[in-house]
Amino acid sequence: MPETKAEARKRAKKLGFPQSSVVKSEDDGYFIAPHGITMAGAKKAYADCRASGGSKEKCAKIAWDIQNKAKK
Numbered sequence: 001m002p003e004t005k006a007e008a009r010k011r012a013k014k015l016g017f018p019q020s021s022v023v024k025s026e027d028d029g030y031f032i033a034p035h036g037i038t039m040a041g042a043k044k045a046y047a048d049c050r051a052s053g054g055s056k057e058k059c060a061k062i063a064w065d066i067q068n069k070a071k072k
Contacts, residue, residue: 002029002051025051034060042067 003011008022008030021033025047033043034056042063049059 002027002031005030008032023047027051033063037063037067039067039070041070 002025005022005024009019012019012022012032015032017032017035021035021037021043022030023033023043023046024030025044027048029047029051031047031050033046037043037046037060045066046059046063049062050056054062
């Protein structure tokens with residue numbers, strides 16, 4: 001479920017995520033990208049996937065695929 005920016009930043013800090021992991025989706029909701037996702041495009045894909053109703057697991061796999069393909 002999307003959060004406000006302040007809520008997402010507070011939860012990220014509490015859970016030990018860097019603030020750069022808080023990402024805005026196209027639908028104006030904020031999500032926390034998984035640990036290890038460092039590319040902006042992969043973080044954005046994760047947030048957009050979650051905003052459209054995707055599960056955390058499915059969206060994380062998509063983000064990892066994008067990040068790993070970009071490194072090759």
